[in-house]
Amino acid sequence: MFEGIFDSIQNLINGSGFGLQYWQNYLMILIACFLLFLAIVKKYEPLLLVPIAFGMILANLPLAGLMGMPTNEMIAIPVNDLIQATGKTLDEIRQTFSADQINDVLNALHPEDTHSYPIVWQAVQDQMLPFWNKPAQNGGLLYYLYQGVKLGIYPPLIFLGIGAMTDFGPLIANPKSFLLGAAAQMGIFITFFCAVLLAFPNNEAASIAIIGGADGPTAIYVTSKLAPHMLGPIAVAAYSYMALVPIIQPPIMKLLTTKKERSVVMTQLRPVSKTEKVIFPILVAIVVSLILPSAAPLVGMLMLGNLFRESGVVDRLSKTVQNELINIVTIFLGVTVGATANGQTFLTWDTIKIILLGLAAFAVATASGVLFGKIMYVVTKGKVNPLIGSAGVSAVPMAARVAQKVGQKENPGNFLLMHAMGPNVAGVIGSAVAAGVLIAIFG
Amino acid sequence: MDDALMTAGIVIITGLVVVFTVLVVLIFLIWAFGKIVTSITNRPKKEKSQPQAQDKAEVKAVSPSVKQATVSPQAEDGLSDEIVAVIAAAVASLSESTGVSYGIKSIRRANSGRPSWATAGVLENTRPF
Numbered sequence: 001m002f003e004g005i006f007d008s009i010q011n012l013i014n015g016s017g018f019g020l021q022y023w024q025n026y027l028m029i030l031i032a033c034f035l036l037f038l039a040i041v042k043k044y045e046p047l048l049l050v051p052i053a054f055g056m057i058l059a060n061l062p063l064a065g066l067m068g069m070p071t072n073e074m075i076a077i078p079v080n081d082l083i084q085a086t087g088k089t090l091d092e093i094r095q096t097f098s099a100d101q102i103n104d105v106l107n108a109l110h111p112e113d114t115h116s117y118p119i120v121w122q123a124v125q126d127q128m129l130p131f132w133n134k135p136a137q138n139g140g141l142l143y144y145l146y147q148g149v150k151l152g153i154y155p156p157l158i159f160l161g162i163g164a165m166t167d168f169g170p171l172i173a174n175p176k177s178f179l180l181g182a183a184a185q186m187g188i189f190i191t192f193f194c195a196v197l198l199a200f201p202n203n204e205a206a207s208i209a210i211i212g213g214a215d216g217p218t219a220i221y222v223t224s225k226l227a228p229h230m231l232g233p234i235a236v237a238a239y240s241y242m243a244l245v246p247i248i249q250p251p252i253m254k255l256l257t258t259k260k261e262r263s264v265v266m267t268q269l270r271p272v273s274k275t276e277k278v279i280f281p282i283l284v285a286i287v288v289s290l291i292l293p294s295a296a297p298l299v300g301m302l303m304l305g306n307l308f309r310e311s312g313v314v315d316r317l318s319k320t321v322q323n324e325l326i327n328i329v330t331i332f333l334g335v336t337v338g339a340t341a342n343g344q345t346f347l348t349w350d351t352i353k354i355i356l357l358g359l360a361a362f363a364v365a366t367a368s369g370v371l372f373g374k375i376m377y378v379v380t381k382g383k384v385n386p387l388i389g390s391a392g393v394s395a396v397p398m399a400a401r402v403a404q405k406v407g408q409k410e411n412p413g414n415f416l417l418m419h420a421m422g423p424n425v426a427g428v429i430g431s432a433v434a435a436g437v438l439i440a441i442f443g
Numbered sequence: 444m445d446d447a448l449m450t451a452g453i454v455i456i457t458g459l460v461v462v463f464t465v466l467v468v469l470i471f472l473i474w475a476f477g478k479i480v481t482s483i484t485n486r487p488k489k490e491k492s493q494p495q496a497q498d499k500a501e502v503k504a505v506s507p508s509v510k511q512a513t514v515s516p517q518a519e520d521g522l523s524d525e526i527v528a529v530i531a532a533a534v535a536s537l538s539e540s541t542g543v544s545y546g547i548k549s550i551r552r553a554n555s556g557r558p559s560w561a562t563a564g565v566l567e568n569t570r571p572f
Contacts (some may be wrong), residue, residue: 175473178466185462189455196451205451275480283472291465426466433465437458 024343025060032056032338045243048216051331052239055338058142067146067339070139079123081109094124146336149231152224154333155217156301161326162217162428163281163305164318166396170422172276173269176376177388181426183372184392185434187212187365192438195357200350203227206438208354211238212361213431214245214393220337221298222435225443232340233351237358245398246405248359249366253390253406256370261377262410264385266419274310281306288433294443295436299429365393369423391420392427400424522550 032053039049058066079090085105086093093102102124103117110116148154171177188209195205207223207230219238223231241248254262281303289296308318373389387407391399400420407416530550538545 172473172477175470175477178470178473179463182463182466186459189458192458193448193451193455196447202447202450202454206454273480273484275484276477279476279480280473283476284469287468287472288465291468292461429469430462430466433462434458437461438454441454441457 022343024347025062026343028060028341028343028346029057032060045239047330048239048334049243051334052236052338055142055335056341057338058335059339059342066140066142067342068137068140069143071137079120082106082120082124085109090124090127094127097124142336142339145332146339148329148332149220149224149336149340150228152221152297154329155221155224156297157329158217158326158333159298159301159432160305161321161329162396163302163307164309164322166302166306166309166425166428167421168280168306168425169272169277170269170418171425172272172280174419174422177422178426178430179376180369180372180389180392180423181428181430182392183389184365184369184423184427185213185430186368187361187363187393188431188434188438190364190368191357191361194360198353198357200353203442204230206442207234208357209361210234210431210435210438211241211354211358212365212393213427213434214238214242214362214365214395214399215428215431216242217333218298218394218431218435220333222438225439229345230350230354231337232342232346233354234358235337236341237355240355241358241362242395242398245362245393245395246402248362249390249399249402250406252363252366253370253387253403256367257374257386259410261374261386262407263414264377264382265411265414266383266385266388266416269418269422274312277310278307281310284429288429288436292433292436292440294439295432298432298435302428302432362393366390369393369427385414385416385419388416388420388423391424392430394424394427394431396424396428397421399427 035049035053035056038044039046039053082093082102082105083090085108086097088096097105099121102121106117106120107114191212192205192209195208196202200208203226207219207227210219210222211234213219216235216238220231220235223234227234285296285300285303288299305318305321308314308321369389369392370386371389372392373384373386376384376389377386385407387403388400390406391403393399400417400423403420404415404417407414527550531547534545534547
């Protein structure tokens with residue numbers, strides 16, 4: 001009797017999640033709990049980390065099947081049964097039996113599969129044995145939500161919201177900021193080279209390199225197109241480094257600039273008229289999409305959102321994309337990206353390499369922006385503060401705030417924020433263009 | 444490996460050239476339409492310059508009586524005349540834009556834990572993305 005109880009308890013344990021778990025899943029659940037701690041207690045990027053970390057927990061729970069794919073069974077139609085039951089060949093059945101008569105025979109043989117009768121009738125007409133797909137099991141909830149990532153739907157929708165939140169005024173007032181936004185994209189291409197040196201194939205190297213764009217949606221978009229299997233580590237690395245911008249950037253900025261350069265006070269930007277702000281998104285969308293069609297989904301949506309904001313005639317749409325839409329998409333994106341971080345696939349040497357290359361990408365992007373800022377400092381005879389170049393990595397508005405903070409340390413009366421917002425939003429457009437280039441080459 | 448590095452080199456050069464080209468084209472276009480918009484918006488101002496001069500004369504004529512009628516507001520200790528003047532100018536500007544005339548009776552510091560500009564900054568910067 002005791003043996004029976006013992007056996008049933010053991011069967012219960014073996015059938016539960018504990019019986020099937022790999023150690024990697026436990027480790028991932030621990031990492032996810034740590035990320036939740038950072039988000040909830042330390043308030044590090046909670047809007048992103050909470051859904052990502054919880055998605056990681058859900059994906060590493062066995063048997064829940066939240067990321068499970070739907071399965072289809074290929075089932076042969078029992079036409080042979082029909083042949084055996086009638087004692088005739090397919091050709092004879094075709095000549096002598098009507099559809100109703102065949103249905104009667106099938107009803108006697110397979111009364112539960114009534115939906116297959118027309119297919120059998122067609123098989124008799126075609127004189128061949130058919131197969132049909134029978135859905136065996138539906139996919140998990142997160143699998144279906146993940147299609148928005150896989151098909152590249154969520155990142156452009158997030159760009160729509162970002163566009164509606166962004167004021168491109170500083171960039172329009174000082175278009176030269178575009179150069180700083182372009183220079184910071186150097187991080188993407190240098191990292192691509194490093195990733196190739198580390199023997200990553202081109203498509204994977206391009207996905208890793210885009211982390212240097214410091215733009216989560218862009219990184220996810222490019223990776224979903226070029227190397228979907230690497231989505232988990234790349235998204236986690238991109239968002240982690242974006243949260244760490246205030247720690248990563250200042251040492252590089254100080255190392256590459258002198259006290260005199262950091263103290264430069266820039267002249268006030270000219271006021272930008274409403275007409276310019278309305279024309280800007282239309283112009284950028286047309287020009288970028290014509291030159292680089294593969295960047296159109298990201299840049300097009302960014303500019304549509306901005307047109308909602310600046311036109312002033314669709315306030316309801318502008319508010320919706322800035323709030324409800326972007327929040328809903330962030331939930332779906334965060335949870336499903338987190339759910340791609342399954343222990344067995346996530347905890348590999350490649351992930352460690354990706355994390356390190358991502359850090360290098362961020363550092364090189366910051367350094368390139370600052371160095372180009374120094375060039376502009378020399379060319380303009382000391383009118384441009386090179387610190388604003390660091391904001392050329394997207395990470396809006398964090399990177400601009402870092403430039404403001406570092407500049408104000410040297411000169412408390414210096415306000416670089418609006419000057420840094422120019423390269424910052426130029427960086428968003430620049431990284432979308434760089435993403436378009438990579439997709440055009442390797443997509 | 445050599446082929447891979449060669450490809451990587453080509454990608455770096457192509458990528459940087461395309462990114463810079465696109466953004467330089469945008470710089471030129473934005474600069475150009477900025478110039479056009481500025482020139483268009485500046486044009487009507489010149490035509491209206493004469494009526495504006497007349498308006499100014501009217502204001503000058505009216506202002507002495509207004510000055511006599513106004514009573515200087517009670518400003519909190521520690522506020523310089525310049526700050527009072529700035530606040531009065533801001534209120535006057537509001538009166539002009541809304542068409543409703545406002546007066547200043549007293550100027551006191553609002554009791555708030557955080558300055559309103561700082562609050563606006565925090566709100567702006569803590570919104571998602």
